[in-house]
Amino acid sequence: MISKAMALFLEFCKIPHTSFHTEEMCAWLKDYAARHHLHVQEDSAKNLLFSKGSPRLCLQAHYDMVLVGQKVEPIEKDGFLCSIDSSLGADNGAALCAALCAFDSVENLELLITNDEEVGMLGTNALELRPKSKAMLNLDSEDLDEIIVGCAGGADVTFCFDNLPLLHLEENLGVYEVSTCGFRGGHSGIDIEGSTNAIVALAQFIQGLDDVYPISINGGTKRNAIAASARAVVLSRKELPENEHFVARKIAQNPPYKDCRKVLAFLTLPLLQGVQKKGALGVELSCNVGIVQSERDVCIQAMARGNDTHELLAFIETLHKASEGFGAEFGQTHFYPAWEREQGGRLLDITQHAFMSQQQNPTITTIHAGLECGILRNKLELDEILSIGPTIHNPHSKNERLDIASFARFESILLEILKNY
Template sequence: MQKVMDYFKQICKIPHCSFETDEMREYLVKHAKKNGFTVQIDEAGNIYTFKGEPKICLQSHYDMVCVGNAPKIELVEKDGILSAKDSSLGADNGIGVAISLVMMDEFSDLEVIFTNNEEVGLWGAARFEFKTKSKKLLNLDSEEDFRVSIGCAGSVDMYATSKIEKKKINGYAYKLAIDDFPGGHSGTEIDKNIPNAIKFLIKFVKENKGKLSFIDGGERRNSIPAKAFLTAVFDKEISSFPKYIKSEFIGKKDIEIYKNSDEIVDMLCIFSQGVRSFNKDLKIPEDSINLSTVKEKNEVLEVLFFARSMSKEGLENSKFETKVLANNFGFDIVSENQTTPWKPEINDFSKAVLKNLKKYSPNAEFAAVHAGLECGVFIGQDEKLLATSIGPNIHSPHSVNERLEIDSVGIITDAVRGLLKDLIG
């Protein structure tokens, strides 16, 4: 385990936010070549590397969600927990990468895939150009050491847009901000009722009959917003604000507002954040949707909704309902980056993974996850491929509260090593 942690700490020193991964790619290629692996890189920046006659493929992604001060990561280790000061940690999926690096040091007859830009819609995996030599793929991007993932949600980005037009009014103008909500993963933590900073700030504006002059909220498509900022105009002074809102009075004056301010505020207020339906059999959300970001871009106000579902039908229904909502308030809407759900399946390979994991995590069991995993994409590219996913305990990924249980890294490392010994010898 110590060697895995040493590699991970080295990874943390290398910038690797999504779409800013060149330096990390060079590091991984150098490691593979040092161990005698053949290396191939496709146009998307995916790294495919193999040695000997591979019996199994390890897969992880080498980009991270950068929140807070990231990619500057200052590690904090306390009571067996590793975190980062004022930033996301990148254990998702840096730990998976680090485990793969150790296994490349120890084994031949192995192939390894490091995918690029997973955190922006499984972007790299969807563009993977190579064929694996083995038909067993172990993804190392799960976040609970008692779970062997055999299925995952599909997802879709929905962009609602409205041309920005403004008019002047006179009133009491304030800059308002929420900058310290906890944030979190919009899939694995969507059922925790984590507050959405955009929703809370817009609710205050609506309750006080305000008009929007500017809004900027959210961090990433797959994160529950921790921050939101806006300028609003009210017809009277505001006597008090909730403790979670930081306010700055900028004067009673003429100020430009969005002509469709009421429609923007009403749409964001009416939108229902979070879990839409729950799967009792899998004990996870069936359908969910996140209000991810609201941004001004090229004279257009863009609202990004990110939906997940365990079924194709669920995704289509979320698209339909969100389109009706957006259109009703004068927004156009387009859908992009739709991924197919990975239907849960138990097979001989997943049984072997569970058997090895149970040696170190006795309560381990099969499960599906309400988040995106690249397994589904790879199976879509090769129907004969058997895929399964495991990983250590990571709490609150995609946020400044991301935490990694160090002992759990040892559990997953030992399970992976045991599986490779069984398959490779």
């Protein structure tokens, strides 16, 4: 027998809801609210606020998803729910469905459902709705063994090299394309410690070669992911060495050749890639190169993250200064503040007890990734906010899997919290 929330999630999966294309899901959610006699408010960013009775606690989830693949088709396999050939959207649909079902069990509750979270928290940034509650439970974390009490802020930063000089070499050199292989990529915050960035590794490889002139470099697909592949075109007098990570082939390409040595030197600064600071709860400050594109100019898109807003701002300024030193044009967009560690209050007490009642002994921790909590806490002047969620492996990929047993425990924990708050 599957739970009511699981049955609802299977329905939910049939409605398209990729970020920026959430109209159908928005209508489906409003229809659900109407059928369950919930009070509905909506703002111009298509965020929704459902409420019932006189709530003191507001649940919060987002309703857009990252669709990798064509179509969500859920199947059960070895205790997990996944989609046949796409991401599943359990992030954040599963917890959202549990929250919708919770309205059947309690008299006083509100639920804030945000739009376009996965593409830079657009819904939350434009939020006009005002929940009544001063305590909020975000349901967008991905491990039932944790209660999240803080997260990183972040910003997209860009470095553009325009007017790079042309190379004028006396002799004719061979033109080679060097490509990477076997890099795994990963989440630019969570995986920043363990995963090698293909763009940066390629830049280092080329810099280590004698008498080689890079004339373009391209790589990465997402501004907020560790690049899994990259390729560069270089001029060289001799055959290039190869190894398990780099392959080279001779290609035909005519001048003009842009001198990209400065770009590669910039890409290999320790400032651009990896952990910048670590503390007791893990990584606290980092930077990741997401995309590099060589067209008319060479542009690098990176993301800086920090669990302390002031440190993050200071670090962004350091990046700005460094790029000036290299003559690159600096840009910064989509800044959001860190959610600095909660000191612990009534909601944390009740949440911990609810976990215990389900034989879960959660770690109370912060994460080095973005959740909507920081923005919401400031904007709504909340007293307390926490984040929990069922266990989801590999979100934003075709390997996304929802742990079905953890989802059942999550539903019970959620009801226990709502009963006691």
